[in-house]
Amino acid sequence: MVIVFVLVALLVLAVVVAANWYVWRRLFRDTTAGPGRTRRLGAALIAGGWALAVGALVAERAGAPFWLQRVLAWPGFLWLALSIYLLLAVVAGELLRPLILRLWQRRRPAETAVPQHEPVPAGGPAKAAEPPRPPAPAVEPSRRLVVSRFVAGAAAAAAVTTVGYGTYGVLRGPRVKRVTVPLAKLPRAAHGYRIAVVSDIHLGPILGRDFAQKVVDTINATQPDLIAVVGDLVDGSVKDLGPAAAPLAGLTARHGAYFVTGNHEYFSGAEQWVEEVRRLGLRPLENARTEMPWFDLAGVNDVQGESEGHGPDFARALDGRDPARACVLLAHQPVQIHEAVRHGVDLQLSGHTHGGQLWPGNLLAAAANPTVAGLERYGDTQLYVSRGAGAWGPPTRVGAPSDITVVELASRQA
Structure with missing residues (x-):
């Protein structure tokens, strides 16, 4: 097992090194006439970016001092995103490069020598005519250099713009999405019941108190009947992130706010965070169920909790309930749906995937x-x-x- 892990790690490392060498080659080596400062600076930029990224990941997982996490997080994590889109843009540039060369060649075709008939002096030709020069090559090296610089510049601009706009979208705060879900067992009196579902807030070294306040304000503006926080609230300890999470105390809903753990809570001290959200006024559902006026609301721990002996327990949360009542389950990971089906749950509310977060990450998320x-x-x-x-x-x-x-429940009796 250890050998397999080492081989996989070496394979991943080889792929990452090869991909970064390829990016360096296209952005720096192919855009310069020879060895020099630019190539060295490019190599230092890529190596330094990855050093910061690895440092940010290790600092977060190792529980390094929070100030150090914050120092490393911004440049390190942004480099991760930028490196992905630099690679994708450079690969896309391979399709653009021959097209530009071909268009350039058509606009500036090689000159064809045309014989000129000059008058011959009376004494005959002064000297023998020079042999015709060979035609110019179809693409000159200088032309290739200019095209390489254009493609590299376009790739870098596309990557920076993509990451910049994607970062702005996160810092701006989430937008409200509305979904209507009909439930066969829901009584007419509950038609239009609104549940505000929020997941994967990920308060940490980058997203802090201001971001939490944006989330709270957005949820409260929807005037929900119930709030469901379905995991991955934080990336860090209560000591470091307690002040960032404080705005959650302002969540307001007619029937309260409920919380279930996500996998990241178990990297951050799940027991302490459960107590902290309870102190803030949210009600944790740890493999538990509560009866709402028109349906049962249940919650199960995340599967990551199994490593600490606090994994999901569907039987504890769902057995013994009235099967005639509709049941809504809060469970962080979508993979828990199969147990939910076996226990007769009507609706499961989840998060975890981030929708892939960084395209084409949605393809990886779909596989898992x-x-x-x-x-x-x-x-x-x-x-x-x-x-x-x-x-x-x-x-x-x-x-x-x-x-x-905002999930709006609909009764089929309405």
Whole structure:
């Protein structure tokens, strides 16, 4: 098992090194006439970016001093996002490069020698005519250099613009999304009941108190009947992030706010965070159920809790309930839907995937989750997956905008 892990790690390292060498070659080596300062600066930039990125990841996981996490997080995590889109842009540039060369060649074709008939002096030609010069090459080296610089500049501009806009989208705060979910067992009196679903806020070294306040203000503006915080609230300890989470005390809903753990809570001290959110006025559902006026609301721990002996317990949360009543389950990860189906849940509310966060990360998310985002049906159970309000790692989203979802329950008797 250890050998397999080492081989996989070496393979991943080789791929990362090869990809970065390729980016360096296209952005710096191919855009310069020879060895010099620019190539060395390019190598230092790429190596330094990755050093900061690895440092940011290690500092967060190792619980380094919070000031150090904050110093490393911004440049390190932004470099992760930028490196992805530099690579994608440079690969796309391979399609652009031959097209530009071909167009240039058509606009500036090689000159063809045309014989000129000059008058011959009376004494005959002064000297033998010079042999015709060979035609100029189709593409001169200088022309290739100019094209390489243009493609590299376009790739860098595209990557920076993409990451910049994706970061602005996260820092601006999540937008409200509205979804109507009909439930067969929901009584007429509950028709139009609104649940504000928020997941993956990821308060940490980058997203702090101001971001939490934006989330709270956005949720309260929807005037929900109930608030569901479905995991991955934080990336850090209560000691470091307690002040950042303080605005959650301002969440307001007619039937209160509820919380279930996500996998990142178990990297951050889950027991302490459960007590902290309870102190802030949210009600944790740790493999538990409560009866709302018209349906049952249940919550299960995240699967990551199994490593601490506090994993999901569907039987504890769902057994013994009245099967005639509709049941809404809060569960962080979409993969928990299969247990929800077996226990007769009507609707599961989840997060975790971030919708992929950074395209084409949605393809990887789809391989690991039954649903990446949105509403889908599994037998008699419906699953709604939010893209989440914040971001993990790079504070950037591309192709997966953040959201807070207002799920409006609909009775088929209405």
